Amino acid sequence: MNLSNQQNKIISISKRQLSDMPAMQFPGTTHVIDSSEDITGAIEILRKSDVIGFDTETRPSFRKGQVNTVSLLQLSTRDDAFLFRINHTGISPIITDLLEDPSILKIGVSIHDDFHNLNKLTHISPQGFIDLQNYVKQFRIADNSLSRIYAILFGKRISKGQRLTNWEAEQLSSAQQSYAxxxxMACVHIYDYLSAGNFNPDESPYLMEISDDNVLAEKTSDNPA
Structure with missing residues (x-):
């Protein structure tokens, strides 16, 4: 292997390659937490997990100058995803305690943006977090969106069709629940796969020269989460 040549390569997937992949279906159990009475039990289950996936959703704004606050907080184990409807319940102190607990590993994407928005509701000093946007760099993955990282590793596409739906609807649809x-949960899958040493960058079909014109052209972020 020519190490110098390998060092001049990164891993990036194109929009076309991503769109051609089959859609990933949510494989676990979803729990919608929309009353304060249910928060304690959910947090107790989450605290038993050695790793937690993290994300948030905010109702989109289509009017200039209108800014909405975070509607939904998603926390997931490997099997169960808890969707906290914080526009209904607020952010309970036991949720804050979990997010600030350095002994519990939590995985997300673009975490800074999530907490910038959550801190508009209550002050949180996140600890115990790994941001996949930074973590994947050691594997030469240049793409920083969740859907692209997941596709590179697992060959499946995470549909973003529900991202701009109403997260403050009276009832979340089944499609919204699965998406969120x-x-x-995908954050946990990615971390588990990479941390277990299951990914060899040199064998990735998406390895390309850094100088390729399509690297910059194709690099986009589908979330913020």
């Missing part, structure tokens, strides 16, 4: 749950 998958975004959090």
């Amino acid at each position: 749950a998958l975004d959090a």
Whole structure:
């Protein structure tokens, strides 16, 4: 292997390659937490997990100058995703305690943006977090969106069709629930796969020269989460 040549390569997937992949279906169980009475039990389950996936959703704004606050907080184990409807319940102190607990590993994408928005509701000093946007760099993955990282590793596409839906609807649709749950659980899947040493960058079909014109052209972020 020519190490110098390998060092001049990164891993990036194109929009076309991503769109051609089959859609990933949420594989776990979803729990919608829309009353304060249900928060304690959900947090107790989450605290038993050695790793938690993290994400948030905010009702989109289509009017200039209108800014909405975070509607939904998603926290997931490997099997169960809890969707906290914080526009209904607020952010309970036991949720804050979990997010600030350095002993519990939490995985997300673009975490800074999530907490910038959450801190508009209550002050939170996040600890114990790994941001996949930074973590994947050691594997030479240049793309920083959840859907692209997931596609590179697993060959499946995370649909973003529900991202701009109304997260403050009276009832979340099944499609919204699956979308939100998958975004959090996918963070755990990615971390588990990479941390276990299951990914060899040199064998990735998406390895390309850094100088390729399409690297910059194709690099986009589909979330913020």
